[in-house]
Amino acid sequence: MSQMRFAKSFTQQEPLPEEAIEKAVEVMRSGRLHRYNTAGEELSEASLLEKEFAAYQGRKYCLACTSGGYAIHVALRSAGVLPGDAVLMNAYTLAPVPGAVYQCGAKPVLVEIDNHYHVDIEDLLAKAKASGAKYLLLSHMRGHIADMDKVLEACDQANLVLIEDCAHTMGASWNGRLSGNFGRVACFSTQTYKHINSGEGGLLLTDDPELAAQAILYSGSYMLFEHHGARPPSDVFDAWRLNIPNFSGRMDDLRAAILRPQLSQLDASRARWNALYREMEKGLREIPGIEIPQRSKLEDFVGSSIQFRIQGISKDAISDFLSKCASGGVALKWFGEDEPRGYTSRFDSWHYLDDQLDLPRTREILSNTFDMRLPLTFTPEDCEVLAAIIADSLESVRTRA
Numbered sequence: 001m002s003q004m005r006f007a008k009s010f011t012q013q014e015p016l017p018e019e020a021i022e023k024a025v026e027v028m029r030s031g032r033l034h035r036y037n038t039a040g041e042e043l044s045e046a047s048l049l050e051k052e053f054a055a056y057q058g059r060k061y062c063l064a065c066t067s068g069g070y071a072i073h074v075a076l077r078s079a080g081v082l083p084g085d086a087v088l089m090n091a092y093t094l095a096p097v098p099g100a101v102y103q104c105g106a107k108p109v110l111v112e113i114d115n116h117y118h119v120d121i122e123d124l125l126a127k128a129k130a131s132g133a134k135y136l137l138l139s140h141m142r143g144h145i146a147d148m149d150k151v152l153e154a155c156d157q158a159n160l161v162l163i164e165d166c167a168h169t170m171g172a173s174w175n176g177r178l179s180g181n182f183g184r185v186a187c188f189s190t191q192t193y194k195h196i197n198s199g200e201g202g203l204l205l206t207d208d209p210e211l212a213a214q215a216i217l218y219s220g221s222y223m224l225f226e227h228h229g230a231r232p233p234s235d236v237f238d239a240w241r242l243n244i245p246n247f248s249g250r251m252d253d254l255r256a257a258i259l260r261p262q263l264s265q266l267d268a269s270r271a272r273w274n275a276l277y278r279e280m281e282k283g284l285r286e287i288p289g290i291e292i293p294q295r296s297k298l299e300d301f302v303g304s305s306i307q308f309r310i311q312g313i314s315k316d317a318i319s320d321f322l323s324k325c326a327s328g329g330v331a332l333k334w335f336g337e338d339e340p341r342g343y344t345s346r347f348d349s350w351h352y353l354d355d356q357l358d359l360p361r362t363r364e365i366l367s368n369t370f371d372m373r374l375p376l377t378f379t380p381e382d383c384e385v386l387a388a389i390i391a392d393s394l395e396s397v398r399t400r401a
C-alpha cells in the first residue's frame with residue numbers, strides 16, 4: 001500500500017474577513033495610519049480596538065501595542081518589576097517570555113510543569129521562597145489553563161503578583177472566567193499564529209489604573225494619552241507622565257483595523273477550532289501508546305493546537321517517527337529535541353539563563369511531547385487523515401524496532 005499523504009500546510013491561515021480587508025483599504029486610502037492621526041473627538045482604529053477588547057473581556061483598560069512580547073515587557077515594568085528582581089515563570093513557554101523578563105533587567109526563575117503542562121504548584125511555592133520573587137509570569141502555554149483557584153491561592157500564600165501570558169488563550173476561559181481576567185495584568189498576542197491575526201501585535205489588559213497609565217506612557221503616547229480608548233482618567237497620568245521613558249511600541253491603525261472584525265468572530269473561531277481539536281483528539285486516542293492530557297471540565301479552551309505524548313519510545317525511534325510523519329505531509333514539532341528548531345525551543349536552549357537550566361521533570365515531560373498546529377484551513381475530515389498517518393508512522397517505527 002502506498003503511503004497516505006496530507007497535502008495542506010500547517011502554517012496556512014484563513015484569509016482575513018472581507019470586512020477587515022475593506023477596512024484596511026479604507027485606512028490605506030486615508031493615508032492616516034498612525035494611531036494619533038485623528039481629528040477632533042474621532043477615535044482611532046487602535047483606540048476602538050482597545051475599547052472593544054476591554055469590553056469583550058469585561059475589563060477597564062487595554063493597550064494595543066507592537067507585539068505580545070512587547071506587551072509582556074511593558075506589563076512587567078508597569079507592575080513594578082525592577083532590575084535585579086526575580087520573576088517566576090513556568091519553564092514550558094515560548095522564547096519571547098523569558099526575553100521580556102530579561103529586557104527588564106530582571107531575573108527569570110524557571111518553575112517546573114506537571115503532566116498536564118500546567119505550572120507545578122509545589123515547585124512554584126518552593127522557588128518563590130528560595131528566590132524571594134514577588135511576581136509570577138504565567139504562560140497558559142499551548143492553551144493549557146491550570147486550576148486557577150490553586151494558582152491564585154499559591155499567589156496569595158507567597159504574596160505574588162500574577163501576570164498572565166494569554167498568547168494561546170485569547171477567547172478561552174476557566175470556570176466561566178475569561179483567561180486574562182485572573183491576574184493584575186494580562187498580555188495577548190495578535191501575531192499570525194495566534195487567535196486573531198495582524199501579522200504582529202499585542203494587547204495588554206488590566207483593571208489597575210496606575211498600571212494602565214504607565215503602560216500607555218511606556219508604549220510611546222507622547223502627550224497624547226488622552227486619545228486612548230480604554231484608559232484611566234487623565235489625572236492618573238499626572239504622577240507618571242514625565243517619569244516614564246518612551247519605549248515606542250504603539251500599534252498602528254492598519255493592524256487595529258484588520259483586528260476589529262476578527263475580534264467579533266473570535267467566539268465563532270473558538271467553536272471551529274474546538275471541532276478540529278475534538279476530532280483530532282478522538283483519532284489520536286485510538287492509537288496505542290499515544291497519550292493526550294485530560295483537560296479539566298472547568299477549562300473552556302481554544303484548541304488551536306494539540307499536544308500528545310508517546311510512551312516507551314527511544315530517541316532514535318522518535319526521529320524515524322517524525323521523518324515518517326513528515327514524508328506523509330504531517331508537520332509535528334517535538335519539544336524533546338536537543339537542538340531548537342523553528343519556533344520550538346526548550347528552556348535549556350536559553351543559555352543566558354545559565355544557572356537554572358536543570359529542570360528534570362519538565363525535561364522528562366517534554367522529552368516525548370509532540371505538538372501539532374490546527375489551523376482553521378483544516379477540516380474535521382482532515383483530522384481523520386492526520387490521525388491515520390500518525391498511526392501508520394508510529395506502527396511502522398514500532399514494527400521495525
Ligand SMILES: *Cc1c(COP(=O)(O)O)cnc(C)c1O
Nearest residue numbers: 067068069094096139167189191
Ligand atoms: C507568541 C507567544 C508570545 C508573544 O508573541 P509575539 O510574537 O511577541 O507576539 C508570548 N508567549 C507565548 C507562549 C507565545 O506563544
